[in-house]
Amino acid sequence: xxxxxxxxxxxxxxxxxxxxxxxxxxxxxxxxxxxGHLGGAFSCADVLTALYFxxxxxxxxxxxxxxxxxxxxxxxxxxxxxxxxxxxxGFFPVRELAGYGRPGSRLMxxxxxxxxxxxxxxxxxxxxxxxxxxxxxxxxxxxxxSRSFVLLGDGELxxxxxxxxxxxxxxxxxDRLVAIVDRNGLQLTGATEDIAPMEPLAERWRSFGWSVxxxxxxxxALLAELLDGAPWEPGKPSVxxxxxxxxHGLPFLAGRSSSHYVTLSPRNHARAHNALPRxxxxx
Ligand SMILES: Cc1ncc(C[n+]2csc(CCOP(=O)(O)OP(=O)(O)O)c2C)c(N)n1
Ligand SMILES: [Mg+2]
Numbered sequence: 058x059x060x061x062x063x064x065x066x067x068x069x070x071x072x073x074x075x076x077x078x079x080x081x082x083x084x085x086x087x088x089x090x091x092x093g094h095l096g097g098a099f100s101c102a103d104v105l106t107a108l109y110f111x112x113x114x115x116x117x118x119x120x121x122x123x124x125x126x127x128x129x130x131x132x133x134x135x136x137x138x139x140x141x142x143x144x145x146x147g148f149f150p151v152r153e154l155a156g157y158g159r160p161g162s163r164l165m166x167x168x169x170x171x172x173x174x175x176x177x178x179x180x181x182x183x184x185x186x187x188x189x190x191x192x193x194x195x196x197x198x199x200x201x202x203s204r205s206f207v208l209l210g211d212g213e214l215x216x217x218x219x220x221x222x223x224x225x226x227x228x229x230x231x232d233r234l235v236a237i238v239d240r241n242g243l244q245l246t247g248a249t250e251d252i253a254p255m256e257p258l259a260e261r262w263r264s265f266g267w268s269v270x271x272x273x274x275x276x277x278a279l280l281a282e283l284l285d286g287a288p289w290e291p292g293k294p295s296v297x298x299x300x301x302x303x304x305h306g307l308p309f310l311a312g313r314s315s316s317h318y319v320t321l322s323p324r325n326h327a328r329a330h331n332a333l334p335r336x337x338x339x340x
Contacts, residue, residue, distance in 0.1 A: 072277035074336040075145060076106040080306070081333055082141035082154050087319050088326040091158020091166060096303035096316025098138030100241040101208060103277040104299050105142040108206060111281035117147035120173050126203050127176055127192040131185020132210035132239060133167045140164050140172070148174035183216025185209060186236060190226050193234040193294075204233045204287070212244025215253050220265075227266030232288035236267075236296040240274065241303040243314055262296045274299025307332050 079102045087093040109115070114126045130139045137157065144151045149172070156162035163171040167180030176192075179185055189207035196203050213219065226234055240258065242248055249255060259271040268290040270283050280299065287295040304316030307329055321329060 088321040092320030093137040095319040097135040100301035107280035133179030143174040182213040183218040186222035274301035
């Protein structure tokens with residue numbers, strides 16, 4: 058592709074087409090030998106798109122810039138979604154995604170610091186919010202105005218350590234901290250509301266002193282606008298509850314627990330691609 062073609066393509070890109078490209082890469086990775094957490098990567102693809110293509114102040118050429126915004130994928134099992142996003146954003150070549158899960162690749166089942174753009178290794182659920190509190194506190198002490206974002210799973214909210222961090226963030230008035238909950242309603246073995254009911258979720262966060270928005274998690278423009286505008290209330294940390302569907306858009310997986318971890322057969326690999334919206338700029 059020539060530079061002119063590349064610039065033309067980027068001008069045509071909307072957040073929706075970027076999210077579709079990210080999902081397309083996820084499908085390809087989940088058809089490889091390792092398989093992957095397709096359902097949870099699909100549910101948060103629009104959040105990741107909004108963050109990396111509209112909100113986060115990050116520079117792929119300077120991934121360790123001290124003034125950058127921080128992002129942590131606390132639900133680290135959705136690594137395939139993060140890898141696709143980081144590659145599309147230019148942190149490493151898109152072609153590297155083909156090595157995911159293969160011997161010698163740094164793209165493993167859960168993210169590690171060796172991957173450009175990954176702040177910390179994640180995957181053991183329940184730690185990301187506390188770590189993001191640490192980033193926010195460190196930035197405050199250093200006099201920086203950059204923001205810290207963290208994406209949690211809704212099943213992950215059953216970890217007690219999450220609620221310790223919820224309390225700490227509110228009492229420390231960490232208003233440069235933004236949590237996003239991927240509210241897809243499913244965890245590993247079933248529906249969160251059957252296993253450990255959490256509704257009214259927005260009320261719960263609010264009662265802990267957070268500023269809350271509860272919105273459609275598949276509307277990247279809305280997500281971008283809201284996340285860009287945080288903090289929504291001075292002196293309070295912000296949480297965006299993103300109402301999503303696990304395996305969003307794939308008729309044979311959407312809303313099903315079976316989407317959690319998938320190794321796509323050649324037939325389902327093709328079915329999944331066929332279910333994606335048609336875009337001009339898909340590679
Ligand atoms: C501490 C810990 N316990 C268990 C697991 C295994 N595990 C991986 S994903 C998952 C389900 C998470 O559900 P949710 O947070 O809702 O994620 P999503 O639906 O977005 O995939 C579990 C239990 C883990 N990674 N970490
Ligand atoms: Mg979930």
